[in-house]
Amino acid sequence: MSDEHEPHLPPSEPAAPEARDAGSQALAEALHSSFAIVKVVLILLVLAFFASGVFQVGPQERAVILRLGKPVGVGPRQLLGPGLHWSLPYPIDQVIKIPITEIQQVQSTAGWWHTTPEEELAGANPAAAGLLNPAIDGFALSADTNIVHVRVTLYYRIEDPLRAVFGFAGDTNFTYSLAGVSNALQNVLNNALLYSAAHFNEDDILTRNVAGFTEAVKTRTQDLIEAEKLGVSVENIAVDTAPPQQLADIFQKVTEASENRNKALLAAHTEADKIISDAAAQAAAITNAAEIARNQYVTELSAFAKKFTDLLPKYESNPDLFVNVQLAETMAQALTNVEKWVQPTSLNGKSTEVRLMLNREPPAPKKTTATGE
């Protein structure tokens, strides 16, 4: 820009004896102006060259700048957070972006039967084939050498992006990606499910100790992730188990038998509880009745003793009279309520015979409905 006097230099070359003509002047001017345009373009290109080094790191990304192959910065400072950054143009600098904060997912491949993508989408199980084909159908062997299907899904975050990218190769093309860690994790899951299944009997895996088995898979997965220094943090591990499809019917029957047994036991327990609580109520009634009887007896006898004490002086003054009076009084009271029958003494010293109809209650009237038949 500062070299603007150049066009004002005396044109030495065209200083021919003949005067410059209008045509050559026009050419010179045209050349001059196109040279200026080229210069501007060049400057713009240089600017664009340097501006091309500006790059953006998204909210779920980290980036590393390799300057002449070596990461810029030391330790964790090598990682660039979200925002705009600048790097020198390639080949001096190379920017590696790493997806980090989003939760990634990887699933085991060793323990589940073969499903087509359509079946996977529909969530349907394939029709039970005759036998398991080891080439495509995966399964695990349980501790009792039975066949069981196990599938592990791992949800994780990249915790150490530098380890993930610079520690594991995803392919053979020297590219920097997370594929290497993902592959290693898949192998870890396969190993964890085989290892855990080998420790548990099939019934434990499928029904009796599902929690224990799941825990074992998680522990093994964590251990391997730490041992192999994969640089990821586990968010969640989901474990699916299933019996072989070929035996689904009989497994269903076992479940039913087990449920029936539980139902029978529940009914028995309910009945037992009723028997026991009835007995407890009856027992309480018996002891309460005894308490009442005791209190009544003690009270009555005390009252009687009181009466005795009251009557004793009267009796002692004339026992015979007292007895006769009491007796007559009692007879008078008692005989008002009872049916009396006085048997006259025989007139001629012969014994008389008295015939009594006991049970004189009239017979119950006959039921007409009963007799009608």
Added chain:
Amino acid sequence: MRQRNLVTFIIGAVLVIIFGLLLFVFQVRQSEVVVITTFGKPTRVLDQPGAYFRWPWPIQQVNRFDARIQNFQDQFSETLTADQQNLLTSVYVGWKITDAAEFLRSFRGSVPAAQNRLENMLRSAEKQVVGNHALSDFVNADPQELKFDRIEKEIEDTVQGELTTNACGMTLEFLGFTRIGLPQDVTQAVFDRMKADRQRLISKWENEGKAQAEIIRSTADRQAANTLANAQAQAIRIRAQGEAEAARTTLPVFQQNPELANFLLRLDALKSTLNQKSTLIFDERTPPFDLFQHLPTNAPSQTP
């Protein structure tokens, strides 16, 4: 004119420098290792990232390797256990180049060639190690008997030993089983056994359910009977206590005149008995009916 020459010179110099840099300088990136060969002979190994000088081809050549861990998995294939069981196994390994010059010499720097060699080593190590172990070492509910980890370690050690002996320039970082299975025809036998097991389980649940329900009921009956018997015993005790208590307080009173006590008690008994509906047959001589004896009757007069 002079200025223009200067500009041309600078541009030319820059171009020469760039060309020279491209020709004489190369980069080693993070996680790469480079072996420089001079006329085909390894002369320098560079494992630190940065820019380095080299003589251009054909004098020197840059052989670039990935120093990161590479995942590899061998074929799922059959091996025989010590107890003659057919077992299908496949292992995964994480391996990496630790001596790039050796790696270059052994495999001409080809990763597929190296993995091919690794595959053979893994297969033969698996055959050897699996053959030394019974099936119960692979799967066992008793953690003491299970040798899963040990088998993996033995295979790893065997393969690592081979890699070192053969100067492959590679190291195993980790190794583990990634698949264990049974041949297709064996799965049928396993299914048959599993079916029989389930059948046994079904009848076990059925019988056990009935038996246990019966036990629960009869236990409850016994418990109920015990409760009632205890209550009866308790009731007898309570009544006896009452009687004892009453006797203690009232007997000394009645002792003052047992005859009167006896009379009054009998009188009381008589009252309470006759409270109910009853028929009494009296002799005419019983008081107060003896009074009737002195009444005139219409009976035939006494025989003369």
